[in-house]
Amino acid sequence: MFLWTVLLIVLMAAIAYWAGRARAAGLAATGGARLHSLPSYHGLFAAAGAMIGGLALAIAGALIVGAQSAFMPVAAVIGGAIGAAPLYSMSSPDFRARNSFERIVLVVLICCSAVAILTTIGIVFSVLFESVIFFRSVSPIEFLFGTHWSPTGTPPSFGLIPLLAGTLLITAIAIVVAGPLGLLSAIYMAEYATPRLRGALKPILEILAGIPTVVLGFFAALTVAPLIRGSGEAMGLSVASESALAAGLVMGMMIVPLISSLSDDIINAVPQSLRDGSYAMGATKSETIKKVVLPAALPGIVSAFMLAISRAVGETMIVVMAAGLAANLTANPLAAVTTITVQIATLLVGDQEFDSPKTLSAFALGFVLFFFTLILNYIALRIVQKYREQYD
Amino acid sequence: MTEVRNDLVAKRYAAERRFRFYGATALALTALFLAILLTDTVIKGIPAFHETSVELDVKVDPAEVDPNNPVGGNYDKMIKEAFRAEFPAVEGRTNQRALTALLSSGGADALRGMVVADPSIIGKTVTVPVLLSADADMFLKGMLTSQTVAPGTAALHIARLDGEEGFVLTGDKTGEEAEKELGLAPRDVVRFKGGALRVTGVENGYLKAVPVLATDPAVTTVGPGQWDIVSFSVPESNRRINDNQALWLDELKQEGRIENSFSWRFFEAGDSREPELAGIRGALVGSLLTVLVAIALALPLGIAAAIYLEEFAPKNKWTDVIEVNINNLAAVPSIIFGLLGLAVFLNFFGLPRSAPLVGGLVLALLVLPTIIIASRAALKAVPPSITEAALGVGASKQQAVFQHVLPLALPGIMTGTILGLARAFGETAPLLMIGMVAFIADIPSGFTSAATVLPVQVFLWSDLPELAFRSKTAAAIIVLLVVLFALNAAAIYLRKRFERRW
């Protein structure tokens, strides 16, 4: 039905275009008058009417009757005809078809850019709406400050703190790994590598950046975690099979390309004149980097780290596959912890009951996650923007 | 006058070298990680691209097949009987079941296919490859245990103890000395013509053994070189193929009946509970449908939004908000988009769960910011002189943009779009939220039928306990990565081919 509807709308638009164009061409031929706009614009104008009418009625039909109904294609045809007819009849030699059509195009373009806004609004409302229902049965105080998380227990408890601690523990490990690696890689690429070497090194980071997180999760769970467990036991340490360290390490490697490419951009944006000034004083390259380039790039690097933190906090697959489900409140990287994203995924995979706090709590966690990352991203992007302006 | 201190200079250059070394090390570590990741995956995954079958002579029993309905024949029974006929010495229900357990539950598919294609073979005996079970397959690929076979160098005497189970093995000596003399260790299997025994250890001064295969009581002495010591690195209790199954498989292998062939099944079959039958066709089709929806929506929307924001939007608060919003949206965790899909598309609009349509909608919103940002950069790279030239000959602003700027920016836009596509193709988390995570054996037939996608298939398989699925997971990852590398290579090619410096 869906495909038919789309095809019919396109067909209606094509008919309207052809009719509109023919009519305008006819006007020009018989009336002898000079058209204001090319005949094809008359056609496009009518076609736009058909498209809008068809889409509007089909969507309205889908909302009222349901997406699967046979009404949709019918609605598309009727809507197309209703939409095209008045625009078709407006055609006359003096009619400014191009201007009118362009006005429609502009409105369409504006609507398209509004989709991004609608997405954000959609996200906010979808997490907010279900969260509000959740907070009717669980108090926000208990949720935000509770130290026990067990949504399936009897009675269930919904304390965010262990999840937050677990998320931050894994994020911290990831940043400890990715921060130095990413930053030093960026410095080497931007300041030391010859263009040829850079051409050879960049793909390594690009390939790593392009590897889906589910692949990294598999690697973390099946290769890195047993390795850490094995070497930990060899040293006489007790390591959980789903240790925070394994997930954190692999997540760190995932973030290296992000930090590296952002820092690379930022280091390259530091004007050459500052480097020249330092070299002319007799500074070595590393002194120039450490004492002039990095301090100048500091705001940008800070924001790169913030974006990296936001990415680590929101990363799902690596932790779902390699971190545990047990909500332990611990700072031991060898213990198993769980994270916000793991809990969202576990709570919503499988049976969902939108009347139980268990399912709804996932949305409350989503709410926390969304706003936490939003704030980080917003601040980071503002810093970068300010920084760019400084050196433009 | 103070002078530049020479003693400091050496230190400063040492610091310089150290710093440079740190940078190179960071890159080397990253490269090493990537290399290990890829090698590990390839090593784990390559075996799954091959499947193992045994060649059997099967009599197509007319009593079991209706020539008018060859599909419904009881082929399972036929191949099992044919397989048992290969090992006439195997007796008893337990042993026979262990024997037929070596065959896959889909082992009869090839025979069924042959009969359906040519019903005239009913009643005849045909040679047909029968797929082995995943465990047998893994054993033959050496992934369950490694196996060594050494010829026995001494004369072996086998005696049955009166009133006791099992056998006593002696060489010239007995007990522990016999163990040494014969080169045996507990758990080793002694194989000779007429039977096979497993050494259990020294007991009451005798080196004792229990039968693995049916052992001919008439055999009491086996000369040097007439028997083998078969030892396994993994004890029987820890592997899914026991000693007698292993010996049967060895026998088939020695006869040259085992066939190892490329597993087209992996690309042609849907998901299955049986590892040897599971394939990625369903997931690949699901991925294709999902990404198709995503790109059909995100590409026009993204380009339109980019054109508006870059070429037509006035600089005001409203467009500022859109811009900040797009940049933020690009960094929102993907799982949040899953929540949006669940709450809006499934619960509010009532679209079907697990459908590529919904998956595509969610992924479209996910990659939209990426496409908008890339498209804006491509549009920005076209110099304003192009627009001015068009405006100068009387084109409207829209004509200038659509007829001149957009075509010039298109390669850049396509590059960004392909990279967005690659991201959508590898995305997992949001699709878990909208139910694309169910076990679906059928190949999806349309945009609204239940489906899963390749990355989710990876996730599903990685969770299964069977060792064989681990290999399948890695193989699915290889396919996923190959597709992604191809997409990225296409993007790089486009960028190189159409790159234009103004």
Added chain:
Amino acid sequence: MNAPVPHQTLVTPEKPKALASGQFKVTARGVDVYYGDKQAIKSLSIDIPDRSVSAFIGPSGCGKSTFLRCINRMNDTIPTCRVTGLIDVDKHDIYDPKIDVVQLRAKVGMVFQKPNPFPKSIYENVAYGPRIHGLAAGKTELDTIVEQSLRKAGLWEEAKDRLAQPGTGLSGGQQQRLCIARAIAVNPEVILMDEPCSALDPIATARIEELIDELRQNYCIVIVTHSMQQAARVSQLTAFFHLGTLVEYGDTDEMFTAPQEKRTQDYITGRFG
């Protein structure tokens, strides 16, 4: 077979007065500079005396800045740049592999076209050089160096109450004087100035020119300038570059009143350039 191109040599019919009076701080013989395949300087030879101001003038792209950047090997930072020939500072070949470029640059300071203070405080800007070279034993000594350098650069009175504020907050002229103070702080013997006033307004330019005149007492100063008036105002010696060659070099007063070469005459009278 083409006839061999005659080798271009330094045109000095007789030694100018100023040249004879001083000791040569910087000497160059047969210097060629290439950027990739493009030759930027062709067989250049020059002698620059100590405790004087030499000005390099000439049209854009004539190689004057390129040669200036050779004197403290700033061209090393450009990967495609290649320098051959001999450049001596204090009778030492600075392109000798044994020469340490770090120490060379401490001795031959540089001030750039656009003021480029580091995004740090005024104090830290000046203290940067002494710190990396280990010139000061303690905080008090460093304070002294900073104060002296700022005084010499004529910035002390304006800056003494705001040493902790960022150097980028100063006006353009002040920033340039800060850069001069920064260069002075490591006790250089030669100061290279690459169009130091081109980004400044006339008043700030006048201050810098006064400063250059004062610094001449203690340093060998080489300045590249686009303004012939500036060359006439601040320098004792002037070198005219054209198309990568040194056309004429001599006493500033003579150069502007009675140039020996037709091309110099055409340039200073504004016929090209």
